[in-house]
Amino acid sequence: MADDATLNSLVTAAAAELMAATAANSAAISQRVLTLLVEALGQDFGFLRHNDHKIGATVLIAEFPPRNADPDPIGVVYFGDADSVFAAAEHLKEPAVMRPDRDHADYQRTIVQGTGVPSVSIATVPLLSGEVTTGVLAFGKYGDREWFAEELEALQTIATLFAQLQARIVADQQLRWLAEHDDMTGLLNRRTLIAQLDQRLAPGMPGPVSVVFFDVDRLEAINDVFGQDAGNRFILTFATVLREAADFPAAIARFGGDEFAVLPHAPMDAQSIFTLALGIHRQLQTQVRSRSYLFARTVSVGVATGVPGEDNASVLLSRLDLATQSAKKAGGARVVAFSPQMAMKKAIRNEVELRLEEPDASNDLVLHYLPEVDMRTGAVVGTEALMRWRHPSLGLLMPDAFIDVAESTILAEKLGRLVVRAACAQVAQWRDQGLADNPTLRINVSAMELVDEGVVERVAATLDEFGIQPSTLCLEITERVVIADIETTQKTLNAFKDIGVQIAIDDFGTGYSAFEYLTSLPIDALKIDRGFIRDLKRDPKRLAVVRSILGLADAFGLDAVAEGVETVDDAKALLELGCRRAQGFLFSRPLSGMQMGALFAQRFVGVEFLRD
Numbered sequence: 001m002a003d004d005a006t007l008n009s010l011v012t013a014a015a016a017e018l019m020a021a022t023a024a025n026s027a028a029i030s031q032r033v034l035t036l037l038v039e040a041l042g043q044d045f046g047f048l049r050h051n052d053h054k055i056g057a058t059v060l061i062a063e064f065p066p067r068n069a070d071p072d073p074i075g076v077v078y079f080g081d082a083d084s085v086f087a088a089a090e091h092l093k094e095p096a097v098m099r100p101d102r103d104h105a106d107y108q109r110t111i112v113q114g115t116g117v118p119s120v121s122i123a124t125v126p127l128l129s130g131e132v133t134t135g136v137l138a139f140g141k142y143g144d145r146e147w148f149a150e151e152l153e154a155l156q157t158i159a160t161l162f163a164q165l166q167a168r169i170v171a172d173q174q175l176r177w178l179a180e181h182d183d184m185t186g187l188l189n190r191r192t193l194i195a196q197l198d199q200r201l202a203p204g205m206p207g208p209v210s211v212v213f214f215d216v217d218r219l220e221a222i223n224d225v226f227g228q229d230a231g232n233r234f235i236l237t238f239a240t241v242l243r244e245a246a247d248f249p250a251a252i253a254r255f256g257g258d259e260f261a262v263l264p265h266a267p268m269d270a271q272s273i274f275t276l277a278l279g280i281h282r283q284l285q286t287q288v289r290s291r292s293y294l295f296a297r298t299v300s301v302g303v304a305t306g307v308p309g310e311d312n313a314s315v316l317l318s319r320l321d322l323a324t325q326s327a328k329k330a331g332g333a334r335v336v337a338f339s340p341q342m343a344m345k346k347a348i349r350n351e352v353e354l355r356l357e358e359p360d361a362s363n364d365l366v367l368h369y370l371p372e373v374d375m376r377t378g379a380v381v382g383t384e385a386l387m388r389w390r391h392p393s394l395g396l397l398m399p400d401a402f403i404d405v406a407e408s409t410i411l412a413e414k415l416g417r418l419v420v421r422a423a424c425a426q427v428a429q430w431r432d433q434g435l436a437d438n439p440t441l442r443i444n445v446s447a448m449e450l451v452d453e454g455v456v457e458r459v460a461a462t463l464d465e466f467g468i469q470p471s472t473l474c475l476e477i478t479e480r481v482v483i484a485d486i487e488t489t490q491k492t493l494n495a496f497k498d499i500g501v502q503i504a505i506d507d508f509g510t511g512y513s514a515f516e517y518l519t520s521l522p523i524d525a526l527k528i529d530r531g532f533i534r535d536l537k538r539d540p541k542r543l544a545v546v547r548s549i550l551g552l553a554d555a556f557g558l559d560a561v562a563e564g565v566e567t568v569d570d571a572k573a574l575l576e577l578g579c580r581r582a583q584g585f586l587f588s589r590p591l592s593g594m595q596m597g598a599l600f601a602q603r604f605v606g607v608e609f610l611r612d
């Protein structure tokens with residue numbers, strides 16, 4: 001047997017190694033300690049195994065000498081079909097020396113077979129964590145070997161150090177799991193997904209790297225009506241359904257709140273990820289509806305792709321955000337793929353936003369004017385101010401390229417103020433030049449402007465400053481504006497009415513409860529949406545809509561203006577229906593301030609073609 005001094009120095013050496021070990025180097029260190037022990041104790045082999053009580057098996061962790069078996073028949077051995085040595089590992093509490101029958105032993109078949117050695121003796125000591133046997137440390141010698149109590153005691157001390165290391169690794173793994181996952185759903189968390197994206201997008205990695213992003217539509221409604229718990233239950237259901245729907249190798253993360261992301265492990269191009277997203281989306285919609293029918297929600301889905309070495313996580317995430325927001329803006333419940341135009345639009349909006357901070361921002365604002373005519377006579381009866389933005393490199397931008405800056409309240413208000421001022425200044429100029437006398441000026445206003453405090457006083461002051469009669473100004477609002485905040489809107493509109501300013505409903509017919517506004521808001525005019533003024537002679541449905549809008553206007557004593565008249569036929573059809581006022585490319589394109597002034601001076605556009 002090994003003497004006391006040898007045993008003591010063995011324990012000390014093993015302790016020095018094992019106590020310094022971490023999860024990362026534990027395999028190598030365990031291997032080293034095993035080697036040391038096998039050699040010092042004059043053994044033929046040694047192994048360290050951990051118990052996995054969840055699956056009821058003993059799992060090989062380290063061995064010496066290495067057999068390098070692949071697959072390894074004794075890598076994982078289930079207690080149920082293990083021989084005596086491995087079966088004992090399940091609940092071993094004390095060191096044990098065994099001399100198993102070679103005919104039955106699994107390990108003998110692999111270890112001893114062919115060696116011609118008649119038998120083997122094995123000393124096994126348990127790794128213990130409280131009452132639980134978490135593994136075994138074992139040493140074997142072919143032939144017989146006597147084991148002394150001091151030796152087994154030293155091995156038990158070393159086994160305890162192994163058990164402590166094992167516990168440290170488990171704790172470490174748990175901490176890491178917690179740090180990488182979302183507690184509520186068990187999915188990966190935002191930080192982990194971003195880290196994975198950065199790894200996947202590193203130069204030289206396979207690409208393209210594609211992600212599907214999910215944003216639940218209007219979850220607040222559940223929280224507001226049914227409470228936070230119901231909202232959480234929904235999130236859990238959603239996470240479960242998402243995990244099932246994304247049934248391919250992928251990182252699935254809860255990105256925060258009601259946002260989720262799926263990052264397939266495989267590289268994917270834009271087309272494949274879009275197809276994949278459509279499939280997941282389809283499943284989500286039916287599953288979510290059937291499992292949480294009480295608070296079924298739709299979901300907005302964005303997909304985007306990044307190229308390793310070119311894009312990083314934050315670029316890819318901002319693409320996903322743009323795509324998802326665009327799905328949301330289009331009404332939700334759909335999949336939208338990122339397009340470079342989205343980034344372009346966003347960049348333009350940001351630029352306009354920054355530019356608006358500067359004192360001379362109004363220099364970039366350009367107003368064009370769309371004439372409004374009386375189709376019976378061709379008389380130019382008014383004009384609508386349409387905003388454009390002069391961009392240093394892109395030229396003149398149309399409102400749809402930048403106007404949804406209205407998402408940012410302050411910006412919409414600022415833009416609105418600039419428009420009102422510039423349009424009033426223009427009207428004053430036409431008047432002072434003797435080109436037009438009190439023409440009707442129509443200005444589009446956004447929802448944000450109408451809830452802006454002091455908006456009525458400010459407009460009144462501007463009208464006063466330029467000497468314009470309030471009754472010649474007509475503000476155009478869309479039904480969406482009204483829906484945003486009906487109470488404040490109503491108050492503001494009434495205040496405008498009080499100072500004599502007129503109100504028109506723009507894009508009439510495209511909203512929902514138009515009729516309600518007609519009775520509750522101080523409206524002067526309806527502008528019939530361009531979508532209805534097409535093919536009137538050939539499309540009886542559109543014709544019927546226009547007829548009923550005109551009837552409505554008549555019943556409420558409102559002016560009706562047809563928008564977007566492009567053809568002679570449509571103009572004629574409108575006249576037959578009794579609609580006299582119109583705008584559209586048939587009569588004129590939007591004009592510069594100077595051109596509009598000239599047209600006012602001319603007083604008429606040609607409408608001979610409308611008389612048969």
Ligand code: C2E
Nearest residue numbers: 385386387398399419444445446564565566583584585586
């Ligand atoms: P809107 O108020 O319905 O304005 C009419 C839009 O239809 C204008 O587009 C005009 O150029 C276009 N249009 C007029 N006649 C025809 C036609 O015959 N055919 C076709 N295809 N189009 C026609 P624009 O200037 O691009 O403006 C788009 C929208 O942007 C406007 O729709 C309005 O909602 C918004 N907008 C424009 N200026 C302002 C503004 O100063 N403030 C706010 N809040 N919104 C504005």
Ligand code: CA
Nearest residue numbers: 384444476506
């Ligand atoms: Ca308008």
Ligand code: CA
Nearest residue numbers: 506507527563
């Ligand atoms: Ca319109």
